[in-house]
Amino acid sequence: MRADRRTFPRLAxxxxxxxxxxxxxxxxxPDEVLADPQLEARARxxxxxxxxVVCQNQSxxxxxxxxxxxxxxxxxxxxxxxxxxxxxxAFLVARYGDYVLLRPRLGWATFVLWAAPTxxxxxxxxxxxxxxxxxRRRRPESRQLFAPPSESGPDPLSPEEEARVIALLEASRPxxxxxxxxxx
Amino acid sequence: MKRLxxxxxxxxxxxxxxxxxxxxxxxxxxLPSTLIGKALPAFDLPPVSDLSPGLADRDFQGRGNGDSGAxxxxxxxxxxxxxxxxxxxxxxxxxxxEIEIMGIDWKDAPGAGAAWLARHGNPFTRIGDDAExxxxxxxxxxxxxxxxxxxxxxxxxxxxxxxxxxxxxxTEIAPLLQQLRAxxxxxxxxxxxxxx
Numbered sequence: 468m469r470a471d472r473r474t475f476p477r478l479a480x481x482x483x484x485x486x487x488x489x490x491x492x493x494x495x496x497p498d499e500v501l502a503d504p505q506l507e508a509r510a511r512x513x514x515x516x517x518x519x520v521v522c523q524n525q526s527x528x529x530x531x532x533x534x535x536x537x538x539x540x541x542x543x544x545x546x547x548x549x550x551x552x553x554x555x556x557a558f559l560v561a562r563y564g565d566y567v568l569l570r571p572r573l574g575w576a577t578f579v580l581w582a583a584p585t586x587x588x589x590x591x592x593x594x595x596x597x598x599x600x601x602x603r604r605r606r607p608e609s610r611q612l613f614a615p616p617s618e619s620g621p622d623p624l625s626p627e628e629e630a631r632v633i634a635l636l637e638a639s640r641p642x643x644x645x646x647x648x649x650x651x
Numbered sequence: 652m653k654r655l656x657x658x659x660x661x662x663x664x665x666x667x668x669x670x671x672x673x674x675x676x677x678x679x680x681x682l683p684s685t686l687i688g689k690a691l692p693a694f695d696l697p698p699v700s701d702l703s704p705g706l707a708d709r710d711f712q713g714r715g716n717g718d719s720g721a722x723x724x725x726x727x728x729x730x731x732x733x734x735x736x737x738x739x740x741x742x743x744x745x746x747x748x749e750i751e752i753m754g755i756d757w758k759d760a761p762g763a764g765a766a767w768l769a770r771h772g773n774p775f776t777r778i779g780d781d782a783e784x785x786x787x788x789x790x791x792x793x794x795x796x797x798x799x800x801x802x803x804x805x806x807x808x809x810x811x812x813x814x815x816x817x818x819x820x821x822t823e824i825a826p827l828l829q830q831l832r833a834x835x836x837x838x839x840x841x842x843x844x845x846x847x
Binding site: 520521533534537538541560561562563564566 | 682683684685686758783784785787788789790791793794
């Protein structure tokens with residue numbers, strides 16, 4: 468395409484929009500960031516898995532609520548004092564319940580929650596395959612477009628049925644059609 | 652027999668509807684407390700002002716003033732408008748000597764809590780200043796006001812999320828206090844001289 472004087476502003480606008488779309492959104496303030504980058508990375512990833520109990524559908528990493536900030540600071544304090552990721556989560560679950568985890572723990576109670584989508588997909592897929600297979604058996608002429616002629620077609624006629632067909636065709640043939648065999 | 656297979660999706664739908672009917676009726680903002688039946692977490696908070704002493708978990712041991720021996724622990728803040736709504740009811744409870752009320756001033760600027768109490772009245776026997784919010788997190792607090800019912804052994808028995816009013820008192824708290832009163836009457840006095 469030709470470049471003209473409107474190209475550059477358009478490209479700049481596109482770049483701006485793309486940049487805004489792909490920039491990460493998070494609520495962590497500079498005074499919360501830990502000095503140790505590894506610990507900070509663990510804190511960020513833990514925060515993304517913890518629900519802000521006030522806003523409820525955001526993680527504490529995303530939420531601007533004051534309680535979310537308190538929880539972010541708490542997570543960092545516990546990581547600094549040597550807790551493992553699992554211990555930090557257990558600490559919060561003891562106080563707020565399983566609801567504070569954005570990803571429910573895999574256990575007997577939550578098994579249905581985790582497995583249901585896969586099970587429904589497999590079950591539904593099996594059902595659909597069964598239905599399609601049944602149609603193929605019952606309506607062979609619907610396949611003639613895709614399959615070679617030798618594979619399709621109705622069941623062959625028995626000798627009595629064949630004799631009946633010939634008799635019917637003979638009877639329905641018009642009287643003057645015998646003249647078609649005359650040379651032109 | 653094949654006809655019945657078509658009922659399976661309908662049955663699944665009915666089961667799903669059952670779960671939705673149960674779940675959608677619940678208010679997700681009211682988290683059930685995981686601490687019911689457990690002892691208060693340890694804490695020791697400084698006082699908010701000269702008017703009342705600070706608050707620690709040991710202050711909940713032993714019978715409180717009032718019939719049932721239980722105490723209320725009210726989480727509030729001067730910034731919280733719903734707390735202002737419930738405040739007259741707390742003042743009434745304190746005036747009637749119905750139950751002992753302890754308070755935690757949550758996430759308040761220094762002096763703000765004291766000023767608020769001076770303006771609106773102080774129903775609290777003791778108040779802890781939780782400026783950082785750590786004690787509130789230990790209690791599983793998600794907002795203010797929240798009120799815990801603590802028994803004479805320092806165990807959390809119930810939690811009310813939102814402003815406490817006469818209706819909630821009648822339906823949720825009075826029956827519990829009745830239970831605690833009866834339990835206290837049946838138990839032999841645990842070393843305290845003022846057993847009824």
